[in-house]
Amino acid sequence: MSETRESNESTVSSLQTKLLLNDGISENNKKNVILLNQIVPFILNTSHYMTDLMYVLYYLAQKQEDEVLNHSGTFISHKKELLALKSDICELIYDLRTGFRLLLDSCELDHFETPGKCRHLIEKVLVTSIYGVNRYIFQELNRLNVDFKDEFILQMQNCLSGFVNLYKFLNKIPMSKQQSQMNDLQMKILVNVLQNELLPIWKFQLDLLNCKLFNELSKDKGLINIYRKATNDSVIDVSKGEPFIRYVNWLKDQIIGEMTV
């Protein structure tokens, strides 16, 4: 589980190190950096969250029959819809990361407008899209009636609630107004709430979802068969050890391959 996060973690660490190296800036500008230090992890965790949604969509797509007849008499392809959603999410992730990179390149990190601009990368449309994808996933999980759907749906709901709650909380923080409206005490308590409570526990929920998802993926015989045909890997058990790592990497290539991270 932790291996899948390794590259992203290093990105976050290097960025935070970069932020902390800014010395000699004014007190008000330090507030901007401190705020930015909380928004950046939120954006990166959101990116991870969307990636997890892609994994879920891919998994559900593999569980579908090609076409089914619904009650209105027309043929629909759940698989195609799920894969289309996955592509949409992939595009949104690309836009988010590209926008984030451009923003960091063009803005002064200690400028008072930077936190607001950074926060604006995640806007209502994105939140609504993520919510819609979740609802669709819930429907499909219920329809497929997989044996782990109950706990999986609850954990997905945890991730969604945490995301929306954080989004609303961050939007309440005054950033573009006069800095004197938020004093050091309030800054301290807000940073403490974000840093020690909201952000890490939400990340914990994402990790838990990721762990559950890949645990199920490693036990899905259909996917394993596809993997073996594609790679000629003859190892019987891919649920742990080196075979698991190879299997997960293959899955990631299948799911995310085209996207430049």
Next chain:
Amino acid sequence: MTKKKAATNYAERQNLASEDSSGDSVHFKDFIPLQELLKDKNYVPSVENLEKILYNETMFNDQKICSNLLLEALIITLFTTISGKSALRLIQTSSLKERKSWAQSFENNSSSYASIVLSWKDNDILLLKFLRFLLANKTAPLQINRYNLPEYKLPLSFLIVSKITIPSILLNETYNLLKDYLYSITGRIESLISCSSTFDKPALVVRKILKDYNRMIECRNFYFWYSFNAENRVNLTFSDNISLLMENDEGNAGSGLDDSRFDHQKQPREAIMGRTINDQEQIYSFELNQDGTLEIPNVMEHSLLRHELLFKILNLTTVLTPLLELQFSTLCGLVDPLMQPTPNDKHIISIDFLFQLFLGLMSQSIKTSQEHNDHYDWKFYMCFNMQKIIDATMLRLNCFDFDILNSVNNTDNAVHWKTQLHRWLPHGLNTQDLELLYMIDILAVYTIYKLYEKIPIQLNPFLFSLISLWKNLSCVILLALEIDRIEEENGTYETPLMVRATIRGAAALRSVIATVLNGLVKNNDHDFKHESLNTFMSPYGRKLCHGALYADLRSHTASLLALGASIEDVTDLFADLQSGDRFDEDIRYMFDYECEDYDESFSESDHGGLDESVVNPTEKIASGSNNVFFRRRCNCIFNDDKLVAEDGANEAFGSTNSENVEGAMHNNRNAVHNATTATSDHVVTSPNPLSVRSRSTFEFDYSGEDWRDVPRDFNMYYSPSYSFIHEPKLDVIFSLTLRGATEKLNKEESILLVRSVASCVRNEQDQMILADLESNFSASINGDVEGEGNTKMSKIDNEDLRRTTPDDIYEIWSEESAFERMLNVNHDVAWRLMDEMLMCTGYRRILIWFLTHLELKHSLIYYVFELIMGLRGKPFSGEASDQDKKDDMIYEILKKKQKNEDASGLPFSRQGPIVLSDIETKMLLQEFFMNAAIFLSSKNNEEENEDGEKISLYSLGLVRLICYMVQTLIANDKFFFTKSECTFELQTLLMTWIGILPEAKDLFFKIKTRLAMEEEDSADTMQHEGRKNSDIEKKLNAKPASELNLKLLNLFPSKPANKDDSSPINTLRSFIADYSFDTQVNPPGRRVVFYDGKILPLPKADKPIPLHEYITLAELDVGDSE
């Protein structure tokens, strides 16, 4: 011999002329304006035309014209021209002694001079010529002292009747012709303009003349100074008349004098009169003036009349001093809301703003006074007049004598309070005038402070009066509060309106005085500069000022003694003086209906910020519901302001289903109402609706406190292995709860009940977080077949959510004490239900209050203990490290079951142990200890009644259990010793059991010891800081402080009258030797975090509509009706 006789005759004639005023009275009665007398010549009143007539000496032959011309010329010339004012000033400032000396000087002059002086007597022709001379120089001041020089005397040669003596008089440089003439004519002028009242006929004539000649403005900036010399009786009368005229004219600034007021007996008529014939028909009639114009009531004019009447009612005319009437009328004009402009974007009509205006309006008069008295201390005299005004208003308001006030006893059962009102309430005033008087005093006190703000308040010359005034006001407030309390206890609520008005005005004035005496005016600048005076009059309009005294009054006492007050007077002054009172809290409660009008939430009204350690769940919930920040017209930030959410946050929330929101709010309000009913009556009577779910601000204040009422940490997240019920049924919860209150539930029933409640809370949480997203999403796929299905399902869900909400559950619990009864039969189920309900946003503090007010029992003590220790809910394994948390959760989500199943067999629906915030923990312990003390006290009384001295064994066991709980909390660092928290409540609980229970005794003294240790630590810290501050002060303020202290020490009485006095005087002497006048008072309550002098524009809703827009709207309305 002949010379002496002539002088004597002159003096006698002078006296006769001065005393003879009856003829002049007749003269005024017969006054006819020149405009009428010279109608055939088309005379138009003006200074230029007046001057022309004076050069036409043929007019002087007509006696009638001559007498009226004299009066008009006299008024216009003396009062409205610079030269005339110079002449009048000499007359005004000359003393009787000077005149006597002048009369004596005739002995040294030749008889020809005496004859000339005699020839001036009663010669109005010469006076007219002299007035002509003054008019010719109307724009230049007379340099009277130079009229001994020939070139100056030449234009006045007309005064020398004898042509033979002209050369000698003109060339004699030791003889001042003008001064002689002015001295000789003084009596005549006095008699001509004599008047005793501003409403006398002569005064009206004078004002009419000024108006006709359009010389009101030239007359306005005019004043005479006079001295306090007792010998100056004649002059005093003269100046009295002039002052009366002039100051009254100042009061009439900007207003015209109508013909209808020329006759003072004529009553002002109502311009518009309405007569009702029957209920359905009404006739309006108008009375037009002769020229066809309609006379509309003039609010300004009526206000001026009221101010003039107030001046008379206050009897200030009997103690008239320079500028007094002008000061009073200016104060009235500034503070009277009827005479203030409408609000505007640029200024706030605050106390400080009015003070600046007042000083500006008075500045010219002050300069004029200074020109005539080199030693004139304008600040002292202005404050002296202010003190006179204050004393007069207090006398009229009937709260001047402390002994009388102190002797009134409203709580005496033998005497009803209504029979005592006349002793301390004003007579003959309406509430409008009463409040006006208090406003005048507020500005007066502020002025007294401001003019001496560069020196410590202890050295203010009016310190004694300020303290005395504060003391009287406190007594009045106490009397009024007693009445209100009596009426509330009786349920009659018949506090007289005059009592309420008195308490409102007195409290406002008292807060200004207290702020001055505490030395906190600069700290509370917001109230004096950013709140209008009208707002300041409300207990909620004052954001920072308190009426209580917190300063160390020893400094004030020592200063008063050093500056000459007697020990007896000072002792009397400080007797019955109570510092640190809490009258403001009661006053705010009394006027709680005003709290929203002045940008305050109701919770502030109950505590006023004075007792921050008290946490009341309902009020604190309400306090988060107001966006107070945006309603102030300044950028000031207080420490209890909530951080304002970003404007863009609205986008994040969107608009939730209004029907659902209304339903939720309605239910929630009922629940809160149920909770508050049990707390206190005054909360129930509050008209302010409580809404805990419509918060749009952060629940963080500027002290850094986190007031969020939400599940914390992992508790926000659902346990993955939990089985929620999709649509929990209210009837299931209802029936199982009631059955659980009477009989034991089996395992399946218990689990079903707990799951139902947990599911209700879960559904509401999802609704709160995701509802706005759901409505948007549903709308976007409205046309889809599956979308329709989803929408239908959403509607069903919403219906269920409205029917089964945590509010419903709480209502079931409260009804007939169902929850409490369930505790007796199914305590495991009950406490798990409480765990689940604590996950409800906006309900946690209500539930904490609820559970701490349950009857004390073993399971309650244990629940509180577990809650604080973090043992409720689903504790993580081991030491709850990050790895432990990870292992537990991975196990649960992969194995579909919890690693550590709860002993009760009832799973918890959330992740992790239940986490309380610091505020919640504090509140829980405080309420628990307080209510435990109450319960145990009443329990013990019951036992004593039944068994005499026997102690309840049950109570003994409970107290022992509480002691064990506290000991364990201390050992686990869950209970901290700071005075702001619940230590006081715990000590109160333990005190009664010290002699009975060893555990209680040990715990009590352990706490006491720890508190003492902490006090020593804090004392050391303060002492260290004190030394630092002392060093800094010595470096920066060594000279000024030491000089003040040395001066005061030298002024101290060195020989006490008797031994009894020596001890306190010596104490105060040593006190003042060490005391620093820079000592800062730290009052309780709200503090300013950020101050900015900028004034923001009016909110859009408060802007007055411009007249042209109003007319346009009216025309549109007329058009629509057509």
